[in-house]
Amino acid sequence: MVPTVLAMPTTNVRKHVRRLRDGRVIQVRAHTRRLAATPMVVGAGGIVVVLFMIFGVGLILSQTSQNTALPERGVSTAPVRLARVQADLAQALRAARQLAGISQRQAAALAGMSQSEIASFEEGTLVPDAAEVDALCKTYGVTPEARNELMELQWKTQ
Incomplete structure (x- = not known):
């Protein structure tokens, strides 16, 4: 069995302005963001997880395509x-x-x-x-x- 090694890459984010959904504009300070863990070596368990994720995403997409296009109650697209x-x-x-x-x-x-x-x-x-x-x-x-x-x-x- 091959062990799974995870690398936690990061990226530096500059100070920037962000517009919120309610229309307000806020200033975000400079910070470091952790990116998603990327497997360097994947064992047999990793392949099972990937297959499960692909199957799960396909299932979710098939269910959302059957839903109506109306937004959920309480969710506003006005902002x-x-x-x-x-x-x-x-x-x-x-x-x-x-x-x-x-x-x-x-x-x-x-x-x-x-x-x-x-x-x-x-x-x-x-x-x-x-x-x-x-x-x-x-x-x-x-x-x-x-x-x-x-x-x-x-x-x-x-």
């Missing part, structure tokens, strides 16, 4: 949709600024905001209110149709 709308708004604001051909610093000066606010709006970590979106639209010189789309996206984030 996911909200995050998607916030990301769309951030992307649209960045595209409008780039089409106007001005930098974040110039946009901030013209709109009466700070450069970090503009950057946060475009990253999606901060959601502008209606007055800020309107000021940015005037600064970027967007068309009335584009302004309406941006205002609608901002409205959907509330």
Whole structure:
């Protein structure tokens, strides 16, 4: 019988920002993450475990395909949709600024905001209110149709 040797690999994770399902944004400090144990040498018992896992996953997948597509009671998909709308708004604001051909610093000066606010709006970590979106639209010189789309996206984030 061949012994099983497990290696516990790790990886370093940098400080980053994470968006929670409820829409809040938190800062995660730098840390070390343990990855799943990877068997270096697998004995006969390991093969049985792998076969059992494959059979179990197949069984679970066959049961989930028979379930309806409705979410479980009490589970809301609203935070996911909200995050998607916030990301769309951030992307649209960045595209409008780039089409106007001005930098974040110039946009901030013209709109009466700070450069970090503009950057946060475009990253999606901060959601502008209606007055800020309107000021940015005037600064970027967007068309009335584009302004309406941006205002609608901002409205959907509330």
